[in-house]
Amino acid sequence: MSDIQLSVQGLWKTFHPGLFEADVEALKGLSFEVGRGEIFGFLGPNGAGKTTTIKAICEIIRPDAGTINVCGHPHTAPAAKRKLGFMSESPYVYRHLSGREYLRFCGELLGLPPAGMEARIAGVLDEVGMASRADRGLGTYSKGMQQRIGLAQALLGDPELLILDEPMSGLDPLGRRDVRDIILARAAAGATVFFSSHIIPDVEALCDRVAIVVDGRLRAIGTVDELLARDPVSFELTFTGAALDGLATPLEASHERSDATWVRVATPHRDALLAELGGRGARLLSLNPVRISLEDLLVEHSAEPTT
Amino acid sequence: MRAIRAIAANTFREAIRDRILYLFVGFALAMVVSTKLFGMLTVGDEAKIVKDIGLASIQFFSMLIAVMMSMLLVSREVDSRTVFIILAKPVRRWQFLVGKYLGLVAIVTANLVFITVVLAVMVLAYTGQWDPMLFFAAAMTLLEMLVLAAFAILFAVLTRPILGSLMTLAVFVVGHTSAELWLLTRQLPGSLTRGLVAVVYHLIPNLERFNFRTEVVHGLPVAPAAVGWAVIYAVAFAAVALVLADLRFRSRDLR
């Protein structure tokens, strides 16, 4: 990738929660890069360090070590901040403002030109489907509505890099589809999108690349296809003409249907099983590799003991 | 600087949309209006007593507003994490603090002007005389509030709100008494008490410097130099408190 929009190098962070509590090592040398125009998914189990990474990128916390570059600038530079749109994990909003007043405030902070401000606010309100509710107090919004305003705020500055921490959580199916559409539209318009999520179908549908982080370390990074294109973990086969009883090969699962017998066998035992069945005179009907899903991969990484 | 202005304006708006502010303003008004009662109950020049108690009430409630609103609005912004969105925008942390500070100063000023006008109108009603010096005394109280609000912000970023409020109140109380203590103990031969008082006297702003009530109430002349020094003193202490607040806040992780 020649054009890196987000670069995180060697990020370390230990929290010191208090006198009588143990330190928490949240990030342990995390590094990755996101190229221009990519939609990048950031995955990992609860407590993996996703939010911590995002907070470090947005300068809400200071990493103990490591460098972060945003759109070619150090992440603390105002130039970087102007190109960044950030939406937090839960929507944190002022209860004393209406949606529109909140966006005006954000527009001022971004230094948007006053002339086009109202039009721009109307634009993002429309984009997140909140135009008709913009003049109600944020305190009266539902969580999903607050989240939409949080997204509107992130889009307001027309950012080159969108950083979204679990943008789909808490949304109804329609809201999730809206957010997906917004991410796709912004990416099509040239923005880079970096988002964390636990919703695998969204990640599979949207992301050019994903990173899996576990316990503060990068476990895997690549396109979804790359990550899943490994040897199949097991095979499913169906056959007739032989009984299951007394097979020496260990099976993962089996089921005797009325027309045929179905079994699943781990890849290392596949050939032994085929030989054994052949010896019993079975007739093979099908043999299919079982590929790992992104969800399996995530579960596999999350479950692995870490040192 | 637009960011600072926006944060100040938002802070001001948050306060004027908060019931608590009206509670304080209401008490202050009630206090100022009821000075008439004190005037009637006490022997002596009624107008002077109204002015004296009125100005003292103004000072006390301005202090409450400065301390409580600073604590409330700074810690609310940090605790409810609305500050995340601000810091992810092209806004420096010191700009956030200065914006908050200026918003709070605006709140205190608005309240001060309002109550002082009420007091001046009351005095006008009793005496038939418009006393512009009341506004001078209020302006000096504002200087005091500049210092207290800065300390409140410092304590708000250093500690939890309740402790921070108590610490700011302590600055108010000590700030009004340390000069007298200092005078008293200065005569003593070198002792631990004397050393302690000396330290407190020099660390905590001497808030009596902003007290021109006697002069205003009794129509005595005011020394311009004293006013000049009060201004410099206020700006210096407020600046130091804000710089210390920034030093702490700058390196702080928000959660």
Ligand SMILES: Nc1ncnc2c1ncn2[C@@H]1O[C@H](COP(=O)(O)OP(=O)(O)OP(=O)(O)O)[C@@H](O)[C@H]1O
């Ligand atoms: N302010 C803090 N003080 C102490 N520990 C913290 C703090 N913030 C995060 N942590 C710890 O750091 C680790 C990473 O937390 P983080 O919020 O980054 O996880 P996450 O990947 O976002 O998880 P989730 O999917 O639940 O949102 C966790 O062990 C968490 O307990």
Ligand SMILES: [Mg+2]
């Ligand atoms: Mg998180």
